[in-house]
Amino acid sequence: MSDRPNTPLLDQITRPADLKRLSDAQLTQVSQELRSETISAVSETGGHLGAGLGVVELTVALHAVFDTPKDKLIWDVSHQCYPHKILTERRDRIRTLRMKDGLSGFTKRSESPYDPFGAAHSSTSISAALGFAVARDLGGVIPEGNGDAIAVIGDGSMSAGMAFEAMNNAGHLGKRLFVILNDNEMSIAPPVGALSSYLSRIYAEEPFQDLKAVAKGAVSLLPEPFREGAKRAKDMLKGMTVGGTMFEALGFSYLGPIDGHDMDQLLPVLRTVKARATGPVLIHVLTKKGKGYAPAEAARDKGHATAKFDVVTGKQKKAPSNAPSYTSVFGDTLVKLAAQDDKICAVTAAMPDGTGLNLMAERYPSRTFDVGIAEQHGVTFSAALAAGGMKPFCAMYSTFLQRGYDQVVHDVAIQRLPVRFAIDRAGLVGADGATHAGSFDISFMTNLPGMVVMAAADEAELAHMVKTAAAYDAGPIAFRYPRGEGVGVELSEEPQVLEIGKGRIIQDGARVAILSFGTRLSEVQKAAEALSAKGITPTIADARFAKPLDRDLILDLVANHDAMISIEEGAVGGFGSHVAQLLLDEGALDHGFKYRSMVLPDTFIDQASPKDMYAVAAMNAEQIEAKVLETVGVVDLAARRG
Ligand SMILES: Cc1ncc(C[n+]2csc(CCOP(=O)(O)OP(=O)(O)O)c2C)c(N)n1
Numbered sequence: 001m002s003d004r005p006n007t008p009l010l011d012q013i014t015r016p017a018d019l020k021r022l023s024d025a026q027l028t029q030v031s032q033e034l035r036s037e038t039i040s041a042v043s044e045t046g047g048h049l050g051a052g053l054g055v056v057e058l059t060v061a062l063h064a065v066f067d068t069p070k071d072k073l074i075w076d077v078s079h080q081c082y083p084h085k086i087l088t089e090r091r092d093r094i095r096t097l098r099m100k101d102g103l104s105g106f107t108k109r110s111e112s113p114y115d116p117f118g119a120a121h122s123s124t125s126i127s128a129a130l131g132f133a134v135a136r137d138l139g140g141v142i143p144e145g146n147g148d149a150i151a152v153i154g155d156g157s158m159s160a161g162m163a164f165e166a167m168n169n170a171g172h173l174g175k176r177l178f179v180i181l182n183d184n185e186m187s188i189a190p191p192v193g194a195l196s197s198y199l200s201r202i203y204a205e206e207p208f209q210d211l212k213a214v215a216k217g218a219v220s221l222l223p224e225p226f227r228e229g230a231k232r233a234k235d236m237l238k239g240m241t242v243g244g245t246m247f248e249a250l251g252f253s254y255l256g257p258i259d260g261h262d263m264d265q266l267l268p269v270l271r272t273v274k275a276r277a278t279g280p281v282l283i284h285v286l287t288k289k290g291k292g293y294a295p296a297e298a299a300r301d302k303g304h305a306t307a308k309f310d311v312v313t314g315k316q317k318k319a320p321s322n323a324p325s326y327t328s329v330f331g332d333t334l335v336k337l338a339a340q341d342d343k344i345c346a347v348t349a350a351m352p353d354g355t356g357l358n359l360m361a362e363r364y365p366s367r368t369f370d371v372g373i374a375e376q377h378g379v380t381f382s383a384a385l386a387a388g389g390m391k392p393f394c395a396m397y398s399t400f401l402q403r404g405y406d407q408v409v410h411d412v413a414i415q416r417l418p419v420r421f422a423i424d425r426a427g428l429v430g431a432d433g434a435t436h437a438g439s440f441d442i443s444f445m446t447n448l449p450g451m452v453v454m455a456a457a458d459e460a461e462l463a464h465m466v467k468t469a470a471a472y473d474a475g476p477i478a479f480r481y482p483r484g485e486g487v488g489v490e491l492s493e494e495p496q497v498l499e500i501g502k503g504r505i506i507q508d509g510a511r512v513a514i515l516s517f518g519t520r521l522s523e524v525q526k527a528a529e530a531l532s533a534k535g536i537t538p539t540i541a542d543a544r545f546a547k548p549l550d551r552d553l554i555l556d557l558v559a560n561h562d563a564m565i566s567i568e569e570g571a572v573g574g575f576g577s578h579v580a581q582l583l584l585d586e587g588a589l590d591h592g593f594k595y596r597s598m599v600l601p602d603t604f605i606d607q608a609s610p611k612d613m614y615a616v617a618a619m620n621a622e623q624i625e626a627k628v629l630e631t632v633g634v635v636d637l638a639a640r641r642g
Pocket residue numbers: 051054077079080120121122153154155156157158184186187188289349350351373375400403
């Protein structure tokens with residue numbers, strides 16, 4: 001290491017092996033520099049700031065003690081991985097985070113060998129770590145080698161069933177495995193539930209300052225790892241919990257709680273477990289989300305996610321909005337309907353603000369339930385609320401509803417229970433990338449017998465669909481809408497109840513019909529304007545429903561046009577596939593009628609702006625225009641040659 005004064009130590013770190021040459025005091029200095037670098041980078045890119053700031057010391061300590069990438073460091077959700085990326089050969093690209101062709105905002109196997117397991121949905125890390133540990137012990141061979149497996153999981157993510165399924169299995173198998181429980185007493189919103197209270201009680205029973213003093217005393221016995229003192233420190237730390245913990249009951253050794261911002265505690269404890277552990281160990285680390293950046297620490301969400309910002313003031317640089325977000329239209333409409341109907345209630349899985357249910361929670365707290373990160377439970381809970389005579393709105397992001405799919409089938413659809421699924425973040429979402437894209441819900445919901453599936457073309461349509469769902473008691477019903485702002489249409493005072501299975505004509509035309517499902521409608525309209533200059537006026541229809549399909553509307557379009565193109569913000573197997581099935585069943589394609597569908601391509605699309613992602617998917621106005629020209633056979637040869 002350079003002895004040059006004032007040279008940031010971080011400038012001398014390219015990869016974790018470089019940390020091994022530093023003293024403990026220098027590691028503390030690296031942490032400070034890493035925190036500044038993280039803040040500086042996220043101020044330019046926007047993204048998940050608070051979680052990363054909370055694990056800066058932990059990141060340095062883990063990389064200093066363990067031997068990544070041979071040892072497998074697995075970040076749960078991985079929204080806290082920016083400091084990890086800086087230390088693992090990616091500092092030079094850290095200012096491209098979440099951008100097109102830049103670094104992913106999450107861990108990603110294809111990006112780096114230091115990311116042994118990708119994530120972005122929560123609570124998968126313990127299962128993954130256990131899989132690596134078992135593969136190691138069975139002699140699995142991979143280029144980086146198979147060392148220790150370490151899962152870092154937050155208190156919010158620990159509330160999901162999957163984490164406990166993994167703990168249960170790990171405790172039974174008894175493999176050497178490390179779980180770091182990063183307890184910052186925050187999820188995106190303040191954490192909820194009995195587990196959260198339990199974790200607080202673990203250290204509330206002993207004043208934290210006392211524990212800290214004892215822990216410090218214990219670890220001061222450990223000038224070097226692997227000495228006799230290590231065992232004593234371990235025993236002392238373990239002995240601090242009164243009467244054992246639920247983790248011990250599950251077969252883990254429990255260590256802690258320790259202060260996750262104090263390198264004098266983190267380093268010796270990690271060295272101790274690395275040297276001594278034989279089975280599964282859980283290390284309970286207390287941290288602060290947003291640590292070390294006052295605007296994040298002061299924010300309601302502790303800086304969970306931010307737009308680009310000014311580092312000095314913390315002020316976020318957001319583009320002014322021209323229309324309300326779909327999320328807020330959903331939240332506002334639901335609150336209005338709940339005022340008229342006391343059976344309306346709402347369920348969110350740890351996303352009250354993200355789904356707009358914060359509005360419902362403020363106005364009707366006794367009818368609003370945040371179940372924690374527990375989509376499976378949230379869906380079944382909603383099913384039984386419906387069975388019990390309530391009108392539950394189960395509001396989830398499309399991507400997270402995937403986790404509750406068996407419950408949608410088994411508990412809701414088969415029993416024909418009138419759960420109202422409000423599916424937010426439908427379609428391509430932008431900077432969060434492929435893991436968060438809402439690509440599959442049209443397919444997986446329309447495949448279910450008895451499920452009604454709607455997509456809003458704009459924010460006014462969304463309000464109608466919320467009202468339609470509230471009025472529909474015959475079985476389950478779902479409506480989907482995208483992330484971000486509406487298109488700026490006027491919202492009616494009184495939303496309407498739509499007729500189930502009926503679409504609407506937006507524009508009458510000739511030769512070709514465009515049948516839109518969802519918010520591609522505005523792109524279709526832009527394409528139609530460009531086409532009119534070329535002498536083509538397509539008919540435009542908004543299907544509103546993918547299930548049941550508006551057969552009359554569709555067969556009428558077939559009867560009066562030479563060709564039809566459907567478009568939806570979803571993968572193959574959804575709306576277009578159901579339309580194709582109808583046309584086949586009706587023999588509508590037997591006589592040369594041309595039908596084409598525009599769906600998301602059969603690839604996972606990397607992060608970029610939604611517009612750029614839809615360009616990759618070939619679903620923006622220009623591409624719709626090209627599809628129409630191609631379909632009706634008026635291909636602009638000059639443009640093609642150009
Ligand atoms: C299955 C799933 N549901 C919801 C989310 C959205 N989400 C991302 S981070 C987060 C909070 C996680 O809290 P915690 O694990 O305590 O981490 P912290 O942000 O506090 O570091 C949530 C709810 C998700 N990523 N995955």
